[in-house]
Amino acid sequence: MSTVADAIAALGRGELIHLPTETVYGLGARADDPTAVAKVFEAKGRPRFNPLIVHVASLEAAEAIGVFDDRARDLAQAFWPGPLTLVVPVRDTQKVCDLARAGLDSVAIRVPSHPLARAILEGFAGGVVAPSANRSGRPSPTRFADALSETGGFVGASVDGGDCQVGLESSVVSLLGEVRYLRPGAVTRAEVEAVVGPLADDATEGHRSPGRLSLHYAPDAPVNINVENPPADCVYLAFGPVDKAVDFAGIILNLSPMGRLSEAAANLFAYLREADAHKPARICVAPIPSDGLGEAINDRLKRAAGFVG
Structure with a gap:
């Protein structure tokens, strides 16, 4: 105690x-x-x-x-x-x-x-x-x-x-x-x-309200999720080490360079806002594991992408 x-x-x-x-x-x-x-x-x-x-x-x-x-x-x-x-x-x-x-x-x-x-x-x-x-x-x-x-x-x-x-x-x-x-x-x-x-x-x-179905903040730019090869017109929200072989010269915001779900959750809303501030054609998000806290992260991303709510 x-x-x-x-x-x-x-x-x-x-x-x-x-x-x-x-x-x-x-x-x-x-x-x-x-x-x-x-x-x-x-x-x-x-x-x-x-x-x-x-x-x-x-x-x-x-x-x-x-x-x-x-x-x-x-x-x-x-x-x-x-x-x-x-x-x-x-x-x-x-x-x-x-x-x-x-x-x-x-x-x-x-x-x-x-x-x-x-x-x-x-x-x-x-x-x-x-x-x-x-x-x-x-x-x-x-x-x-x-x-x-x-x-x-x-x-x-x-x-x-x-x-x-x-x-x-x-x-x-x-x-x-x-x-x-x-x-x-x-x-x-x-x-x-x-x-x-x-x-x-x-x-x-x-x-x-807590305890009720949530429809959350979505950026102005369309959100694409589970993107492994981002197009040139997006801001890319990466997760984990970025493959240098990926041919992408645009803006990358890494939710967690070490692939930690807790860090990705902590950065998620701020990075969506930061990405949107660049006024891209779209915001693309790397695949996020769905286990543990990843379930909540993916739920939030699906809502931002318009799949839920």
């Missing part, structure tokens, strides 16, 4: 932690570091790059990350700290990396009420992504022993906060345009409506 100080130090080193909250135990990583965030997806075996919730210590810290209007502040003041996540426009992309936001222009933020979570977040003084600390597809852990059993081998610190009081993931509300209730939780639809009035249909914003 680790202390609050251990957890703060582990986050600073880019390691994962078990973060006790009132909802479920979270698998925490610093939100500004794509390499750390990639470890979360890898540890969970997460099948898609869903946006992750960023946990912060206060409304003030939240407003440094996202853009809050009066409705968002009213909800935050009514339910924070507590089991409500607010989806708002992102203010500072340096504080929450592309991978944590799934390449979206929005960010999901929450202030947890658990005293140990708050102590860790206040001590770290930065955003911490913390999806449930289970392997993907398994029940979320609400007891310390369950968190250890699920993902204990992946973390640098595990803080025992006792059994979770809520035991259900947070409610998610979008404040992008009309207010939408994207994921039910302990804060009910009626409670949200009591603060901000009637809610709009959530069908068009489901991809903004």
Whole structure:
């Protein structure tokens, strides 16, 4: 078992932690570091790059990350700290990396009420992504022993906060345009409506929420995947050592020269944006293995290429 100080130090080193909250135990990583965030997806075996919730210590810290209007502040003041996540426009992309936001222009933020979570977040003084600390597809852990059993081998610190009081993931509300209730939780639809009035249909914003089917950022240029011999008019996203025999004189961005899936995941959204900035006729991507984290990478690429969603 680790202390609050251990957890703060582990986050600073880019390691994962078990973060006790009132909802479920979270698998925490610093939100500004794509390499750390990639470890979360890898540890969970997460099948898609869903946006992750960023946990912060206060409304003030939240407003440094996202853009809050009066409705968002009213909800935050009514339910924070507590089991409500607010989806708002992102203010500072340096504080929450592309991978944590799934390449979206929005960010999901929450202030947890658990005293140990708050102590860790206040001590770290930065955003911490913390999806449930289970392997993907398994029940979320609400007891310390369950968190250890699920993902204990992946973390640098595990803080025992006792059994979770809520035991259900947070409610998610979008404040992008009309207010939408994207994921039910302990804060009910009626409670949200009591603060901000009637809610709009959530069908068009489901991809903004963790735990829902995600349609992610796609560049303007067409994306071709599983390309081994790139044409001259593309920017090429390579993976692993580049075969010098390949006759290609264009721009190459290597997702991972050593062929590491975690590095490729960390670089994926940034490299798609960088490739698109060159305004190529197309973006071509080398084949990526589909095992482990590669499943999520390939899922994201298929969406960018228009095969899914």
